[in-house]
Amino acid sequence: MLSDALRKLTPFGSVEHYRYVGMGSLWYSDFAHFHRSLGLDDMVSIEREAQHRARFEFNKPYASIDLRFASTTTELPRLDWQVRSIIWLDYDDRLTRSILADSRMVAARANSGTVFIISVQVEGPPVYEIQDGEGNESFQEVESIDDLRERFFRGSVPATASNSDLRGWAVAKLARSMISLTIEAELAARNAGRPRNQWFQFKQFVAFEYADGAKMTTLGGIFVDAGQNALFESCDLSRLSYYRSSNEAVRLTVPVLTPREMRFLESRLPVAEGQQLQHGVIPARDANAFASLYRYLPSFAALES
Structure with a gap:
């Protein structure tokens, strides 16, 4: 699905010349898929488990993958943001402040034509980091919307959110809203002082919900300079059957068939x-x-x- 959408980006430039930035896994399934389906060669994998470096290097399917062992918080600012990129931050974790901070960082640096896709687990409410007396870090889930507002960035929680949004699939919609609000807030700061015809926008085109072991949600869109809105429109993404520009997601249900x-x-x-x-x-x-x-x-x- 994502490949079909990404193929439509040609008005911004040849898709095979984009750089792909993903998060490490021993399977490299997204890297293999985008290399084969889109012809991407320039690829960066961010992997935080440096203690398993040898195994990640061994399983790397292509020589062109640049393995970087660091957290996304550390590595994302080091990227060359002049290069149009497809960035997929595919987290196994529930929504945290650091995940929102990564989204904010991407929104602050991405150039026009760069795609940002983010996936988070929504099996339960967002969580926040705590440390014990010895400096050991663990996570605690928020107990209420008021608790969420207190623990997370100001303005990242929708004004209409309620405690019922912390249960079931409603968590997915809440997570997407929080990510979108974080991106929009950063773009507002970025656009301050810029001529209106150079303002950046985030044009969402996909939103998925699915259960891949745990409940997950994915949101994806493209950063567009206002002067290149015509290029975005010519991508014709709205013709995709799964196009979603709002917070209503496509629920992907994989049937159990022989x-x-x-x-x-x-x-x-x-x-x-x-x-x-x-x-x-x-x-x-x-x-x-x-x-x-x-x-x-x-x-x-x-x-x-």
């Missing part, structure tokens, strides 16, 4: 306009969920070939 059932459905897809999917013995709900995602399932699930 390999034979998947092959059966694939042989009947795509369905012609006005026709219904023939799903046989497969429950209609699962068949329709598969039909909406089958082109993208390898990005979200490990499927048996």
Whole structure:
């Protein structure tokens, strides 16, 4: 899904000339996917677990990946921000102040045409860092919206937020709102003193919710100088079926199907306009969920070939 959206960025320049910045993992699945699907060669992986350096180096699939062992807080400011980039900060953690600080830093430095994608876990409320008497760090989840306002950046919590937003999938919407508000606040500061025709905007184009073991949410958009709004419009991102510019996300539900059932459905897809999917013995709900995602399932699930 993300690759289809990113291919549309050509008005800003050849996508294969973008730099990809991701977060380390032994599988490098996002790096491999974007290298193969978009032709990206200039890639930076930020990995905080320096004690496993040898293993990360061993599993690195391409020589062009620049491995940097540091926290995102330390490494993001060191990037060359003159290069148009696709930055995907894919956190395993719940929302924290430091994650919002990373978002703020990206908004302060990104140039026009740079894409920012961020994923956080939303299995529970945001958490904040605490230290014991010996300096050991741990995390504590917020107990209420008032607690959240006290622990996080001023203005990062929506005025309409309530305690019910700290439970279930509502946490995902709250997290996306907090990230968006943080980005917008930083852009307002960045634009101060600049001519209006040079103001930066963050144009969101995707918002997903999905359960990949834990509940997760992803938000993505592109930074655009007001003088390049015509380039953004010519990307035609709004034609994507999963385009989302608001805080209403696409809920990705991967159906539980056998390999034979998947092959059966694939042989009947795509369905012609006005026709219904023939799903046989497969429950209609699962068949329709598969039909909406089958082109993208390898990005979200490990499927048996």
